[in-house]
Amino acid sequence: MSLPSSHADQLKQLNNRIATDEGTRKPEHYFDTYTKYIGPMRDAEINILELGVYSGASLLIWREFFPRATIVGLDVRPAPERILPALEAGELHFVQGDQSLQADLERCLGPTGGKPFDVIIDDASHVGSLSKASFGFLFPHALRDGGLYVVEDYGTGYMADFYDGAPFSRAVTEPDARQFPSHHAGMVGWMKQLIDELHGPAIMPGTPGLLPIASIEFFPSIAVVRKH
Numbered sequence: 001m002s003l004p005s006s007h008a009d010q011l012k013q014l015n016n017r018i019a020t021d022e023g024t025r026k027p028e029h030y031f032d033t034y035t036k037y038i039g040p041m042r043d044a045e046i047n048i049l050e051l052g053v054y055s056g057a058s059l060l061i062w063r064e065f066f067p068r069a070t071i072v073g074l075d076v077r078p079a080p081e082r083i084l085p086a087l088e089a090g091e092l093h094f095v096q097g098d099q100s101l102q103a104d105l106e107r108c109l110g111p112t113g114g115k116p117f118d119v120i121i122d123d124a125s126h127v128g129s130l131s132k133a134s135f136g137f138l139f140p141h142a143l144r145d146g147g148l149y150v151v152e153d154y155g156t157g158y159m160a161d162f163y164d165g166a167p168f169s170r171a172v173t174e175p176d177a178r179q180f181p182s183h184h185a186g187m188v189g190w191m192k193q194l195i196d197e198l199h200g201p202a203i204m205p206g207t208p209g210l211l212p213i214a215s216i217e218f219f220p221s222i223a224v225v226r227k228h
């Protein structure tokens with residue numbers, strides 16, 4: 001008889017079994033982050049949105065791990081064949097659309113009956129301006145209070161050959177410097193801007209448009225933003 005394994009082990013096993021297309025398989029350590037944040041929600045009736053579907057592997061992983069969740073995926077490309085049976089059975093939901101367009105993002109709330117998501121995952125373009133556009137609408141308008149917004153693969157900003165990436169630059173400054181420039185290309189630059197948003201309400205109370213960010217935790221190439 002096999003011993004019951006931890007949520008992290010279960011997610012990693014699902015990843016190995018379901019994400020057979022090496023190109024998009026999530027790195028193993030992402031599931032340690034997911035275990036910490038969403039493992040405790042396993043048996044809850046939560047709403048999950050993932051931007052970026054590709055072959056459907058991660059949607060199929062979430063479907064097995066969260067038996068009671070409503071799971072929605074959005075992609076610019078049509079739904080992959082692999083998830084069609086789950087779509088027909090109502091076990092998964094798919095929206096074809098662009099992550100940077102508010103009208104397409106609004107359609108993702110259809111399957112939840114307009115209820116905000118508990119968890120939103122951005123694993124789509126990994127382009128800073130597009131991910132920022134999704135966040136700008138979804139975080140304030142489609143994520144519940146206390147909900148989690150996970151940004152995967154922000155490390156594209158360190159990739160010289162990526163659309164808005166740049167060669168890694170580690171800005172070394174004198175110890176008594178008053179300014180500390182850092183690498184700020186693409187997704188990396190946008191993630192660092194979120195630190196300013198986090199502090200905004202304390203520094204500029206009452207300023208319209210500030211995002212209600214309670215905390216941000218960074219791990220290598222994956223970050224988790226919690227809403228107030």
Ligand SMILES: C[S@@+](CC[C@H](N)C(=O)[O-])C[C@H]1O[C@@H](n2cnc3c(N)ncnc32)[C@H](O)[C@@H]1O
Pocket residue numbers: 019024025026050051052053054055056057058059074075076077097098099100123124125130
């Ligand atoms: C990394 S793959 C997603 C992998 C999937 N989440 C998984 O783990 O199995 C990225 C997907 O994002 C989609 N994509 C790229 N740009 C997009 C955009 N602007 N809006 C929506 N989807 C986009 C691509 O078509 C591709 O299928």
